[in-house]
Every structure is written in structure tokens, then in C-alpha cells.
Amino acid sequence: MSSVRTPKQQRSIQTKKRIVNAGFHLYAQKGIHGTNSKEIAEKAGVSIGSFYSYFKNKKTLLLEILEDFLDQVYLTIWKEMENVTINELGRNEVKFIIENVFKAYDIAPTFHSQTHALRYSDPDINRAYERERNREVTQIRYLLENNKQRMRVSDQEAAAIVIHNAVESVAHTVKFIGSKIDEQRLINELADMINNFLLHGSQEG
Amino acid sequence: MSSVRTPKQQRSIQTKKRIVNAGFHLYAQKGIHGTNSKEIAEKAGVSIGSFYSYFKNKKTLLLEILEDFLDQVYLTIWKEMENVTINELGRNEVKFIIENVFKAYDIAPTFHSQTHALRYSDPDINRAYERERNREVTQIRYLLENNKQRMRVSDQEAAAIVIHNAVESVAHTVKFIGSKIDEQRLINELADMINNFLLHGSQEG
Amino acid sequence: MSSVRTPKQQRSIQTKKRIVNAGFHLYAQKGIHGTNSKEIAEKAGVSIGSFYSYFKNKKTLLLEILEDFLDQVYLTIWKEMENVTINELGRNEVKFIIENVFKAYDIAPTFHSQTHALRYSDPDINRAYERERNREVTQIRYLLENNKQRMRVSDQEAAAIVIHNAVESVAHTVKFIGSKIDEQRLINELADMINNFLLHGSQEG
Amino acid sequence: MSSVRTPKQQRSIQTKKRIVNAGFHLYAQKGIHGTNSKEIAEKAGVSIGSFYSYFKNKKTLLLEILEDFLDQVYLTIWKEMENVTINELGRNEVKFIIENVFKAYDIAPTFHSQTHALRYSDPDINRAYERERNREVTQIRYLLENNKQRMRVSDQEAAAIVIHNAVESVAHTVKFIGSKIDEQRLINELADMINNFLLHGSQEG
């Protein structure tokens, strides 16, 4: 049934890695739609038959690369804060996190922007990004929770999502599209906006 | 070289309109990748040969449809404010605009999300979206400018971009992907965040 | 949706005919599994794109060829009896029909045997053959009915099927596989068997 | 040249049997075209390399399975009559044999019909079926010979073939294709037809 190989032996593992690498680089270089399986196999120094014995189809490879990539993204943003309890979340801390997000968007901008675009038409890609979004929103909520006595956010859950979107979308603009005005200016305004939001919260509640 | 017709006569103009319409509806219905030029010509009641005498290629059509669509989007958001000078920009006004943005995302979500995705791989599509973004950012700056005595925003240009991004990205999440939590909660937090930002502005400046 | 062309113009009709012809000859020559669509298109002097604008897929072509072929088979067997009421169905008449069946098996033995074999794995092919079988069984029943006063067949419906099978299967053996003993000897015994059956019918009833 | 092993040792013989078994079951279950060699090797608990050290290629395996299967078919039909001299061949005896034939078609209908279909495009498969047919025709002739004083069949050799074909083809219809009318009615008419044939024989002779 599933004749897709799960590599156990040394040679297998390396071959699979070579394919994943070739795929990642070609996707980043020539775009996802501009790359076909034959090319990937060739770049990996492997026959097309081998390609399909490691990956059920083209998309399986893409998803595997994407999962790896999103793990990297997550680590880039949160690694340094994993074992730290931030309970003095101020403008500097917000800015620090934003800057980490921007760093994460430098890992592989082309691949990142193209797969992100595919969310809207491919449920599997979307799922991978949703998993990642959930992880990030969870981290934000955790920060809000740890600082709630100093903050006026009434709907933590919604706030976390809105904050996440704001940061992500400025990063997209800057890193995927390019901005006429300086990145630092945008980061500053973004940090202000979020910081004010945390401090003053809802006007209605 | 280019034998593409620039329609000047009445009938020609209508034929071209019919093709644009057919294209828009099919793209919205079946997706851009799921629609081929023959289908569009058929739906427009035109031969495939005619199609190619009005449009150099498929992308030319897509760009024309997209420009029309983005004009509609722009109007949906700003139409009601065109001849009004808002100089009492408060939370209600912010919320009103956000809600208009959300309405604009209901015009043709499939077409909208798909073309938006194409920004990241197609420079021409990107250009159309950039033109639209500039119009919107300009409107936001205009609002900020008209209300500057009541506001503490130091870097108007950057602030306008950040605000625009925040709204757009929440709209994307809600309308293109779908959100587990209620749309209204997100709109409320978003309105709070932006309103606070306008009132309290930069901490550094 | 269905973009398969229904030929209305002269050129179209000829192109389609050329493809059908090429298909029939190649299938007969190299076998159905041994022939690919590219080859058919080439032999028809047509691009592969044209092939697929006349036929939804490879199988559609095969079915169309098969229907035509089975019409020919039917005519070969029954044409000469269409306007005649045989009410003196004796050994000579039985033999005459058998000989017509054998002639029908000479039209295109390879194509015939291969498609017949596909009945058992392809429902569409089976349907075409079932239609043909029904036509033939109906003819046999019609003969039995017209001669029933001279005959002892109790279960006409079953008898017609059994007779049809007996003739068809000897024709298969002789024409598709080849027989060590002479065709005429088999035809004679077959004619005897059927004739006796008609005259003496059921021993139990 | 041929490094295909002829198993002489106990373990080898068993391994080969396991492969044959796995092949037979998979072919019967999923069809011959739906089963690949890797699957067979897996089901047999053997590496694909081993598979090819026992069988030169896929077809060799199929032929071996087919020979075994046809032996089973033959036994199912004739086993009970092997040591008996039927010299009272009447309608009951004919019907008994027909019913045994029908039983044989229940052993593995899918495998049976698929391999039978392959006769017409594969000479080796055809050879196996011809061998089987000869055995069966020989048995029928043997019966005819033992009862010749009560029978009027002039051309025993041809008669045996015709009878064999008649039975086989009704079995095919019923077991491979399915018949709208009841199996028993067909068997009855078939038995009548054959019995009458034996009793009244040739009209010409």
C-alpha cells in the first residue's frame, strides 16, 4: 500500500536529506511553481524513481520542507526566551521580540512568502501554518498572562491574535515586498502601537 | 508587433467588458488555476481567437480584472468618506473603517485571496496591489494629518503603514482562513489597539 | 466543462475519422496495451493536442472504435436475414447463421479478441459487449419464437443464451486461438448439437 | 546467464511456495495489474531481491501460479470421476459434470477471468490454458468413447471440443459477467442440449 520508504539505513537517510536540501534550495531559488520533481531529483543527484520512493508525491516533499522550516522560524523567534519568565514586558521587550520575528523572516524569504501564499489555496499548507501560528499565539498569551497585573487587555485571546497579525504583517511587507521607508521606523511604530495597546487596553471595557 | 486591439468602437468595448466579466466570475467561482482561457471565451460568448485579439495573454486579462476589482475594494472602504473631512477620529470612526475593510473582503474572497497570494511570485500582480496599498495608506495619512492636534503619532508615514497592515492582516485571517474566535472580538481589539496608538503615540518621541 | 469537440465542420469530421482509423489499425496491429496515444496521433498525422480535443481520453476512443466495430459484427451476422422470416429453421439455416458468425470473427480478430478479453476487467467495454450480446440473443429468440410449433424448447430465454454462447465460444476458439482440427468439422458438430437441441428440447419437461 | 535459482533445499522450496501463495492471493484480491512485485515480495516476507532470485521475472511467477491454479481447476472438475468408468452417460451425469465445472469457476473468479483474458495477448498464458483445455477435451472424449455404443456422435474429436466450449462459455457468462436469468435455468438447457446431442448425434452422418 504505502510503499514510501522510511529510511532506516545510513544511505537512505543521506539520500533523503539530499532530496530535501535540493528541494529547499530550488524552491527558494526558482519558486515552487517553477521547480519540477525531475529538477529536484537531478540537483539531489538522484533518479526520479528514488525521489518517489522517499516522497509519495511532490507535495509531501514540500510539506516536509515546510515543517522543518517553520520549526526553524519558531526557534529563531522564541529560542532565547524559552527558559525566561518575562514579567516586565515593556516596550523594549516588545521590540526585542519584533526584531526576532524580523530575523526569522530573513531565513528564506522567497520560500517563506511563497508557501505562506499557498495557505489560501492548499489546506495542508494552511494546516502547517496554523500549527505554527498557534504556537506563536500561545507564546504571546503566555506573556500577557504573566504581565496581566500591569496591563489592561480585556480579551486576551483576541488581543494575542491581533498582536500576532500586526507583527507578522509588517514583517511580510518589509521582507517579502519591500518598503520604501526604513525598516526601523516601522518597527518603532509597531512597538509603540503594541506597547500602548498593552498598557491602555480597551476603552470600552 | 502587438496586434492586440485597443477597442474604440462601441461594440468592441462591450465585447471586452464581457470577457472581463466572464473572467472575473469564473475566477471567483472556480479559482484562477482552475479556469482556462477557452472557458472564459465561451462564457463571454466569444471565440478563443477573439479573446486573444482583445488580450495579449491570460495574464493581461487577469491584471485588468484585478485593477477593476481593487478599484471596487477601494471604493467599498472609502466611498462614504470621500467628501467628508473626519476631524474627530475616535474609536467609533476607526471601527467604522475597519468594518468597511471587512466588507471589502466579502466582495470576492476567493479571487481576492488567490490574487493576493500571487503577489509573492508575480511582479505585475504585486504592482497592482502596491498601487492599491498606496492609495489606502495615503487615505490613512490624510486622516492622521487632519487629526494631528489630538494625536501623538510622531512618524505619520510609518504609523499609517503599520495601521494599514494590522487591519489588512486581521481581515485576511478572518476572511481568507477563518478564525476560531468571533470576528467581532477581533475587530474590537483591533479598534482598541489602533485607537490607543493614535491617542498615546510614541513613547520615545 | 466538457471541452471535447463535437465536430461540425468538414475538417473536424475528417480529422476525427483519421484518429479513429489510426487507432483501429494500431490496436489491431500492436494490441491495445501496446499502443499509446502519441503513436495514434502520429499515425493519424495529428498532434497529441488534437487527439485530446476529439476524445476525452484514451478509453473514449477505444469505446468509440468498439461500438463501430460491434455494429459491423452485428450486420455481418444478421444483415441477410433482416427482412426475412425464417419459419423453416432447420440444420441448414443454423449452419448458415453459424457461418455468418465465423465471417464476423474475420473482420478484425486481434482487436476483437483483445477487447473481448477486456470485458472482464472494464465495465464500459463489458457494457458495449452486453449490448451486442442482447441484440444477438434477441435475434435468436425471435427465430425460436417463429418456429416454436416445430420445436421442443421449454425455456426459450435460457435456450437462446446457451445457443449463443455455444456458437460464440467455438468461433473464439477457432478464430482467436486456432484449432488443430478443421473449422468445418467443428461447425458441423455445432450445427448438429444446436439442431438436435431445437428438435428434441428438454427431456425432463 | 540465468542466475535464477532452482530450489532444491527444503528452505528454498518453502520460500518459493510462500511467494507463489502471496502472488496468488494478491492477484485474486487486487487483480493482476493492480499488484506489483514489491507487494508480493512483502506479503511473502521476502526481499524484492530474493523474489528475483526465485523468479526470472513477474511473468514467470504468474505462469507458475497459473499452472497450479489450472491443476486445481482440473481436479475440481474430474477428481470424483478419476477412478470411475462412467458407462451410463445420461443427462444426470452430464449435469453433474457441468456443476463441477461451475464449482471450479468459483475457486478464484477474478484471477481466473483475468488470466483467461490474457490468453489473447500472451502466448505463454495461452499455452497454459491450451494444456488445460486438452486435458479436459481428452476426458470428454474418453467419456464419449466409453459410451459410444449408445451414442450417435460421428466426429468424436470435434464433438468433444464443441461440448467443452459450450460448457466453458456458459460458465464464463455466469461466473465472470453475471447473468440476468438464473444459473440453474442455464445449466438445465445446457444439459439438455448436450444430452440430446449425444443421443441423436449427427443428422448427416
Added chain:
DNA sequence: TATGAATGAGCTTTCATTCAT
């Protein structure tokens, strides 16, 4: 002797675009 990783020819189908009529 056994293993299973690797091979690559081969096949079907789509669709944007052209150009003869």
C-alpha cells in the same frame, strides 16, 4: 545468499497560444 536502494523509460493529459480559413 540476502537485501533493498536505486534506476529511468514510459505514459497520459492539459492548456496557452497561433494562424489558416
Added chain:
DNA sequence: GATGAATGAAAGCTCATTCAT
């Protein structure tokens, strides 16, 4: 001006078989 028949590159995937380890 309009038509629509014709084009053909391009791409994903399968599987029988080989051979290095």
C-alpha cells in the same frame, strides 16, 4: 474582423528490474 482547429511542450508518477553492499 472573427473563428476554432491545431499545436506541442511540459509535468507528475509507476514499477519491473538490477546490483552494490
